[in-house]
Amino acid sequence: MPETRSTTQKRIKIGELKKDPSLIDQEVTVKGWVRTLRNQKSFAFLEVNDGSTVSNIQIILNSTLPCYEELVQTIQTGACVRITGILVASLGGKQSVEIQAKEVETLGNAPADFVLQKKRHSFEFLRTIAHLRPRTNTFGAVMRVRNSLAFATHKFFQERSFLYLNTPIITSSDCEGAGEMFAVSTLNLENPPRDDSGKIDYREDFFGKKAFLTVSGQLNGEAYALALSDVYTFGPTFRAENSNTTRHLAEFWMIEPEMAFADLRDDMDLADDYLKYLIEYVLNNNNEDLEFFNSFISNGLIEKLSHVLETPTVRVSYTEAITILENANVPFIFPVKWGIDLQSEHERFLTEVHFKGPVIVYNYPKEIKSFYMRRNSDERTVAAMDLLVPGIGELIGGSQREERLDVLEATILAQGLDIENYDWYLDLRRYGSAPHAGFGLGFERLVQYATGMENIRDVIPFPRYPQHALF
Numbered sequence: 001m002p003e004t005r006s007t008t009q010k011r012i013k014i015g016e017l018k019k020d021p022s023l024i025d026q027e028v029t030v031k032g033w034v035r036t037l038r039n040q041k042s043f044a045f046l047e048v049n050d051g052s053t054v055s056n057i058q059i060i061l062n063s064t065l066p067c068y069e070e071l072v073q074t075i076q077t078g079a080c081v082r083i084t085g086i087l088v089a090s091l092g093g094k095q096s097v098e099i100q101a102k103e104v105e106t107l108g109n110a111p112a113d114f115v116l117q118k119k120r121h122s123f124e125f126l127r128t129i130a131h132l133r134p135r136t137n138t139f140g141a142v143m144r145v146r147n148s149l150a151f152a153t154h155k156f157f158q159e160r161s162f163l164y165l166n167t168p169i170i171t172s173s174d175c176e177g178a179g180e181m182f183a184v185s186t187l188n189l190e191n192p193p194r195d196d197s198g199k200i201d202y203r204e205d206f207f208g209k210k211a212f213l214t215v216s217g218q219l220n221g222e223a224y225a226l227a228l229s230d231v232y233t234f235g236p237t238f239r240a241e242n243s244n245t246t247r248h249l250a251e252f253w254m255i256e257p258e259m260a261f262a263d264l265r266d267d268m269d270l271a272d273d274y275l276k277y278l279i280e281y282v283l284n285n286n287n288e289d290l291e292f293f294n295s296f297i298s299n300g301l302i303e304k305l306s307h308v309l310e311t312p313t314v315r316v317s318y319t320e321a322i323t324i325l326e327n328a329n330v331p332f333i334f335p336v337k338w339g340i341d342l343q344s345e346h347e348r349f350l351t352e353v354h355f356k357g358p359v360i361v362y363n364y365p366k367e368i369k370s371f372y373m374r375r376n377s378d379e380r381t382v383a384a385m386d387l388l389v390p391g392i393g394e395l396i397g398g399s400q401r402e403e404r405l406d407v408l409e410a411t412i413l414a415q416g417l418d419i420e421n422y423d424w425y426l427d428l429r430r431y432g433s434a435p436h437a438g439f440g441l442g443f444e445r446l447v448q449y450a451t452g453m454e455n456i457r458d459v460i461p462f463p464r465y466p467q468h469a470l471f
């Protein structure tokens with residue numbers, strides 16, 4: 001820190017201040033929100049938090065302060081304050097430093113009935129005040145971990161010379177071919193233009209054809225990988241699936257790397273390295289937040305994450321996974337047989353009971369996977385892989401892509417998709433096709449995994465799910 005810097009004039013973030021022993025006995029200014037005020041007659045304690053770290057800074061207000069009586073009468077939990085005072089090593093138990101206030105300014109007070117008083121609120125309730133929940137310990141910690149995971153993502157791919165690519169949010173291609181897309185239109189819903197046969201005439205719509213919010217940037221990513229070698233996207237994706245689960249959102253963020261000259265093994269290696277890199281990054285950089293989750297949200301979280309770093313990720317073929325499930329002697333709700341899509345109960349059994357850690361399952365039956373996945377020589381399976389983790393299930397889904405024009409065309413037709421919409425995608429196979437592979441990681445599921453948060457609605461600032469698009 002430059003010596004000329006005035007710590008009085010310039011506000012210091014609490015996280016920074018707590019890490020800097022040279023500030024002890026200096027005058028400092030902090031700004032933040034009051035978590036509690038405890039009035040002890042001749043002095044009072046303020047607990048202030050500014051979101052830079054999970055712990056508060058304790059402020060001591062002495063009765064000799066100007067306007068002491070008025071201050072302690074008026075400042076409420078939730079108020080925003082500026083404090084200037086001397087940073088001192090604390091005598092009391094858990095605080096390492098505290099501030100002896102010289103000046104207290106209320107920047108914005110809150111009424112006595114402000115909703116976030118010092119008590120535990122349910123996450124369900126906090127979702128109804130999603131604009132205020134960042135003022136709680138849990139949401140502060142979630143957002144700091146989320147931020148670290150985003151930063152680590154860029155760091156990981158940039159260190160490996162992947163190019164960051166922005167793919168469109170509005171699209172006319174259905175990447176997953178599942179038809180779970182939100183329409184984007186400027187037509188008058190009450191009275192849309194119709195063609196001669198009475199159908200809605202999308203030629204008159206904004207884009208001159210049906211358009212949607214993207215479910216994945218993969219197809220566009222492939223175009224750029226087949227020119228620039230290695231790319232990754234990191235953007236919002238949208239799914240109009242009516243899933244009311246703790247793992248599904250209608251709007252979520254996805255990271256999608258795509259590599260030219262890569263096969264399924266390279267893809268699995270990348271997924272494995274990326275996951276471990278992310279975990280290592282948060283273990284090294286979000287210690288306090290992880291300690292918080294470990295104590296209050298998910299017992300054993302840190303040990304679980306550390307364990308992932310120390311053990312190679314298991315890889316089993318879908319066929320092997322089915323055999324394990326068949327021999328499990330567990331009364332699954334969805335009966336197990338070769339050809340089924342793995343349900344969450346099956347994924348949980350594999351990761352939580354059988355392997356007790358992350359598992360990559362590869363080579364799935366072609367019938368249950370998307371059209372773009374590369375057909376294996378057995379003609380029954382495709383070169384797909386899913387990375388499953390305990391507590392969540394599928395965190396990553398990826399595949400080697402079908403690079404053979406004739407095979408790809410046949411699959412698009414067999415799956416009943418409109419081949420005209422994929423003409424540009426087929427061009428990538430007509431002109432200089434190459435083996436390539438990639439995957440998508442659901443960012444919110446990653447945040448859940450790293451924090452132990454149970455519900456995906458609580459790891460994104462403003463969650464969108466069926467019947468909910470508030471704030």
Ligand code: 4AD
Pocket residue numbers: 175176215216217218239241247248249250252254256257394395396397398399438439440441442443444445
């Ligand atoms: O498995 P998915 O559908 O794969 C794709 O979209 C491919 N195009 C990715 C690729 O190969 N480039 O989705 C990828 C991941 C899932 O593994 C899951 O983690 C997450 O996205 N995901 C969701 N996360 C939250 N809410 C939802 N509704 C999600 N659907 C998928």
Ligand code: MG
Pocket residue numbers: 386394396397
């Ligand atoms: Mg998937």
